[in-house]
Amino acid sequence: MRIPAVLTASLAALLVTACGDAQKGGQPPAPPPPTVTVAKPVKKTITDRDEHVGRFAAAESVEIRARVSGYLDDIHFRDGQNVKKGELLFTVDRRTYQTAAEQAKADLNRAKARLENAVADLARSEKLIGSGNVSEQLYDQRLAAKRDAEAQLQSAEAQLRRAQLDLDFTELRSPVDGRIGDRRVSVGNLVTGGTAGSTTLLATVVSMDPIYFEFTVDEGSYLRFMRMTGADKRGMTVDLKLLDDRDYSARGTIDFIDNVVDPSSGTIRIRATFRNENGLFTPGMFAKVRVATSAPYEALLVPDTAVMSDQSRKVLMSVTPDNTVVPKLVELGPVQDGLRVIRSGLGPDDTIIVNGLLRARPGAKVTPQPAGAGGPPGAPGAPGAPPAAAK
Numbered sequence: 001m002r003i004p005a006v007l008t009a010s011l012a013a014l015l016v017t018a019c020g021d022a023q024k025g026g027q028p029p030a031p032p033p034p035t036v037t038v039a040k041p042v043k044k045t046i047t048d049r050d051e052h053v054g055r056f057a058a059a060e061s062v063e064i065r066a067r068v069s070g071y072l073d074d075i076h077f078r079d080g081q082n083v084k085k086g087e088l089l090f091t092v093d094r095r096t097y098q099t100a101a102e103q104a105k106a107d108l109n110r111a112k113a114r115l116e117n118a119v120a121d122l123a124r125s126e127k128l129i130g131s132g133n134v135s136e137q138l139y140d141q142r143l144a145a146k147r148d149a150e151a152q153l154q155s156a157e158a159q160l161r162r163a164q165l166d167l168d169f170t171e172l173r174s175p176v177d178g179r180i181g182d183r184r185v186s187v188g189n190l191v192t193g194g195t196a197g198s199t200t201l202l203a204t205v206v207s208m209d210p211i212y213f214e215f216t217v218d219e220g221s222y223l224r225f226m227r228m229t230g231a232d233k234r235g236m237t238v239d240l241k242l243l244d245d246r247d248y249s250a251r252g253t254i255d256f257i258d259n260v261v262d263p264s265s266g267t268i269r270i271r272a273t274f275r276n277e278n279g280l281f282t283p284g285m286f287a288k289v290r291v292a293t294s295a296p297y298e299a300l301l302v303p304d305t306a307v308m309s310d311q312s313r314k315v316l317m318s319v320t321p322d323n324t325v326v327p328k329l330v331e332l333g334p335v336q337d338g339l340r341v342i343r344s345g346l347g348p349d350d351t352i353i354v355n356g357l358l359r360a361r362p363g364a365k366v367t368p369q370p371a372g373a374g375g376p377p378g379a380p381g382a383p384g385a386p387p388a389a390a391k
Contacts, residue, residue: 032367033323033364033365033366033367034356034359034360034366034367035356035359035366035367035368035369036319036353036355036356036357036359036360036366036367036368036369037353037354037355037356037368037369037370037371038319038351038352038353038354038368038369038370038371039302039303039351039352039354039370039371040348040349040350040351040352041300041301041302041342041346041348041350041352042300042301042302042339043298043299043300043301043348044298044299044301044336044339045296045297045298045299046296046297046298046299046301046336046341047292047294047295047296047297048224048292048293048294048333048334048341049239049290049291049292049293049334050217050221050224050225050290050291050293051288051289051290051291052215052216052217052221052288052289052291053215053286053287053288054213054214054215054216054286054287054288054289055213055214055215055284055285055286055287056211056212056213056214056281056282056283056284056285056287057211057212057213057214057271057283057284058178058206058207058208058211058212058283059207059210059211059212059273060176060178060206060207061204061205061206061207061283062174062175062176062204062205062206063201063203063204064089064090064172064174064180064201064202064203064204064205065193065199065200065201065202066090066092066169066172066191066192066193066199066200066202067166067169067172067193067194067195068092068097068166068169068170068193068194069092069190069191069192069193069194070092070093070096070097070170070190070191070193071092071093071188071189071190071191072090072091072092072093072185072186072187072188072189072190072191072202073091073092073093073094073170073187074090074091074187075089075090075091075183075186075187076088076089076090076091077089077180079180079181079182079183080179080180080181080182081179081180082177082178082179082180082208082279083174083177083178083179083180083205084174084177085174085175085176085177086173086174087173087174088171088172088173089172089173089174089180089202089203090171090172090202090203091170091171091172092169092170092171092172092191092193093170094167094170097163097166097167097169097170098167100163100166100167101160101163101164101166101167103163104156104159104160104162104163104164105160107156107159107160108153108156108157108159108160110156111149111152111153111155111156111157112153112156114149114152114153115146115149115150115152115153117149118142118145118146118148118149119146119149121142121145121146122142122143122145122146125138125142125143169193172202174205175205176205176207177207177208177209178205178206178207178208179205179206179208179279180203180204180205181203181204181205181206182203183202183203184200184201184202184203185200185202206283208276208279208281209275209276209277209279210273210274210275210276211273211274211276211281211283212271212272212273212274213240213252213271213272213273213274213281213287213289214269214270214271215269215270215272215289216262216265216267216268216269216270217267217268217270217291218266218267219261219266219267219268221291221293222261222268224293224294225291225293228292228293228294228295236253236254236291236292237251237252237253237254237292238251238252238253238254238272238289238290238291239251239289239290240252240272240274240287240288240289240290241287241288241289241290242280242285242287242288243286243287243288248290250274250281251274252272252273252274252275252289253272253273254270254271254272255271255272255273256270256271257269257270257271258270272289299333299336299341299342299343300341300342300346300347300348301336301339301340301341301342302316302339302340302342302346302352302354303338303339303340303354304335304338304339304340305354305355306340306352306353306354306357307330307332307340308357310327310329313329314329314330314331314332315327315328315329315330316328316330316342316345316346316350316352316353317352317353317357317360317362318350318351318352318353319351319352319353319366319368322365323365323366323367323368324363324364324365324366325353325360325361325362325363325364325365325366326362326363327362328345328346328350328352329345330342330343330344330345330346331343331344331345351368353366353368354371355371
């Protein structure tokens with residue numbers, strides 16, 4: 001059976017059309033360039049600062065120890081309370097030392113009477129020696145007796161002062177304003193006093209306001225620190241942040257820099273002074289300080305999440321006017337207010353990718369979207385906004 005020529009031509013046309021449609025369905029159109037978030041670097045006047053960890057130390061720390069021995073008679077404070085200079089803390093049994101002081105007073109009165117008698121004898125001898133009724137030998141004896149009486153009076157006065165000191169030492173008072181620790185000895189115990197040997201520790205008082213903060217810096221930080229304004233940094237301000245603070249909330253002044261670098265650690269010790277009116281800072285507490293290491297200068301800053309690593313190099317992905325991705329090698333500085341300082345390799349007019357870095361390939365086209373576009377100010381990706389994860 002033969003197929004008509006007209007039908008054959010129609011079938012051929014249908015086959016050609018079907019094949020063309022199949023070929024079009026197997027090659028879909030190319031996707032558009034990926035969308036990335038871009039922004040200009042922020043231009044800002046900043047100051048380079050180094051951060052260091054240290055701990056607080058009391059400006060004055062005193063161990064309260066007995067100067068005289070005896071039984072502890074009374075305690076006049078509560079453990080951990082604030083005390084004033086001169087405030088009574090402990091009392092040692094006074095009776096023995098009171099008796100010794102009274103004995104010393106009696107000896108002093110006896111010495112005064114002896115001196116008065118010697119002075120009177122000498123005065124009579126001086127009147128009679130000219131008439132020959134008193135020999136020179138007797139006169140010399142009465143003169144020596146007067147001098148001996150004067151010496152005995154001085155000795156008695158010294159003994160009384162010593163006895164009075166011992167009596168005063170039975171009352172132990174705070175030598176500084178500060179906070180006292182807990183008592184180490186209870187009432188009724190025998191305490192050992194003196195100025196040497198094994199004396200009894202009764203308590204410890206530390207001053208609270210002002211308070212020291214001590215920290216160490218490495219040689220590199222020390223050199224940056226010293227070159228900024230010269231050799232003497234005393235009076236320079238530092239900012240402090242406690243472990244639970246979100247920002248640096250306290251400011252103090254440097255008042256001491258050690259005169260040697262520790263050869264074993266390569267660090268040097270620095271001390272700052274802080275006000276502590278509310279007593280929050282406590283000796284031994286850790287904190288972090290921030291120290292300026294440069295004069296104010298203008299810098300370019302970008303979100304820290306925009307920085308990529310290429311082995312040992314740091315890279316920012318920039319977008320050219322024709323939307324092509326071009327990598328830029330940069331030198332990084334410190335983080336300031338959540339943004340990374342770029343020391344070199346970036347210009348103020350460059351456009352960098354701050355979000356969508358995984359979709360950006362060097363030399364490829366992208367669809368840039370300004371940071372924060374379509375959203376409220378401070379949207380993720382915008383300079384100064386909270387860092388956003390790369391997509």
